[in-house]
Amino acid sequence: MTNAIIRAQPPLDFIPEQFSPWVRRLLKVIVPGWMRWHTDLVDIRVKNPEVLAQKYGEFWAGQGRLLLAFRHPAPEDAYCLAHLLWRAVPQAGQQQGLSLQPVHSHFIYDRGIPLWAGRWMGWLCSRLGGVSIQRGKLDLVALKAARKLLVSGEFPLAAAPEGGNNGHNEIVSPLEPGVPQLAFWCVEDLNKADRSEPVYVVPLGIQYRYIDPPWAAISQLLTQLEDRSGISGELPKLPELPSAELANLYGRLYRLAEHLLTLMESYYHQIYDLEPPADRDDDANAQLATRLKHLLDGALSVAETYFKLKPKGSVIDRCRRLEQAGWERIFREDLRDEAALSSVERGLADRVAEEADLRMWHMRLVESFVAVTGRYVLEKPTADRFAETVLLLADMVARIEGKNPFPRPSLGKREALVTVGEPINVRDRWSDYKASRRKAVAALTKDLQGNLEALIVDSSEF
Incomplete structure (x- = not known):
């Protein structure tokens, strides 16, 4: 399981430099x-x-x-x-x-x-x-x-x-x-x-x-992610690539990304009333990028609503503020003397910490996809770019499953x-x-x- 925080703790003190x-x-x-x-x-x-x-x-x-x-x-x-x-x-x-x-x-x-x-x-x-x-x-x-x-x-x-x-x-x-x-x-x-x-x-x-380009390992990891995500059906029609093998692999990668995106859109729509983006681009990859950006914004908004924060600044700025808001509810100044707490007070403090950690899950999901674009692999379909993108999707699947994405699978x-x-x-x-x-x-x-x-x-x- 992921390293979930279910217990409130004393504040995070500064760790001074002590070079040895x-x-x-x-x-x-x-x-x-x-x-x-x-x-x-x-x-x-x-x-x-x-x-x-x-x-x-x-x-x-x-x-x-x-x-x-x-x-x-x-x-x-x-x-x-x-x-x-x-x-x-x-x-x-x-x-x-x-x-x-x-x-x-x-x-x-x-x-x-x-x-x-x-x-x-x-x-x-x-x-x-x-x-x-x-x-x-x-x-x-x-x-x-x-x-x-x-x-x-x-x-x-x-x-x-x-x-x-x-x-x-x-x-x-x-x-x-x-x-x-x-x-x-x-x-x-x-x-x-x-x-x-x-x-x-x-x-x-x-x-x-x-x-050595790890094509076989990339395909194998894709198969594992497809199985865990319940994917079936034909591959989408996408722009031609230099070889049939590359086209097949890219089609599988796109299908997995689109499937996961659809699942997450449905989740945020059903639970948090997040509506899909109004405009849909004719280009499939551009459409995917637009949907992902909309989803990440919505995920951050869910966490910001809970912590009562305004969506201000870049995605990275918003992630940082959400992280700090969560830490302030988990690592608390009033818990320096934990022995002074009654069992009921301790239970309530732990509940606050657990809920804060749950809301930070949305931010962690967004952090993994801050630099993702819709055409990164298509622009240069190298094994390295395929591997980077598949590993990011593996991170997403692990987080959805409630698991720790690290250490990552080794592809070569x-x-x-x-x-x-x-x-x-x-x-x-x-x-x-x-x-x-x-x-x-x-x-x-x-x-x-x-x-x-x-x-x-x-x-x-x-």
Whole structure:
């Protein structure tokens, strides 16, 4: 079953950064073997590591502060960053004749991770120099800690501007403005301290590909999902593809997506009176995308109605606020002294927590499909895009069944590519920030989005 929360708990306290050099040294030895044992990732390649090595050299020399903005397509990204910092960058530094100190970074991570991964993960992230943050609110304690580390920390700071992983190798989710704002705050704090170092945001692209296209595994997973979803009948008529095999597989994928969408539309209509979208596009894939967008909006509205929230901002913004609203009912300040509660008070508190967790289910469903489009596979029918989409549908089926979608099914051995992009000098934008903070942050967010998208390469270029 899924990790359902049925008990109210004390509040989620901030987990402070407590970097431990011996933990880093131990993990550097353990991580490669752990990665091969627990994941299907067998190789990590790095492009342009010398760019980051040069910036680390400047960092150690007091000639610049660094904010590493990495793409977040999958949970395995942590292994990619570890390989980049602990192996690829030091090697590139040696080749350039740079004397680099131990290459590492502080980082920002979601406070919710230890909830599903275990308390030990919070301890580990803290000892690796991580700062926990609650994504759905203005977490002033976490922001203050991250801001301090960026200005005077022992290492650069790393963060994922997408917020969470989106399951797509070739789509960058809309960026949140937190990373650009931190960069401008760093310039501001340096100025107050009469320091003139430049502040660089370094874009880091992360992508994965299957070493051997897992067509058979994709077909097998589709069969399992078809059986679990009760699908039968003929395949729909869709645009022609390069081969009959691809056309058949795409037809099955589309049929599964359309079937699940119809089931969920019926569910939300019967239980929550959600009406289907009025306009239907003649193009089947465009119609599917329109229906999905309408369904996700409706699912968020259901949760927002329960928590008495207004539907404000992007889908990601709405998800974050819903998550925080749920956490505030589950992790409560008035439960610090649980012994003071009577059994009846405890029972009522647990009921509130259980209901909040149930309403957050709608938000979790939406989170999985934030970056889904109706033509992603059709535009480039590669095994990697097929696999990404089938795995997202597998997540959806598991959540509907009341199961935990993780760990995901393994479709085959993969390799990763980490690409270091061109650093962005934020100090050069300081005059724009002084003129209009909002516009400067928005402009840097847009430029960073473009830079991360430019780092996406075709899988054949790995």
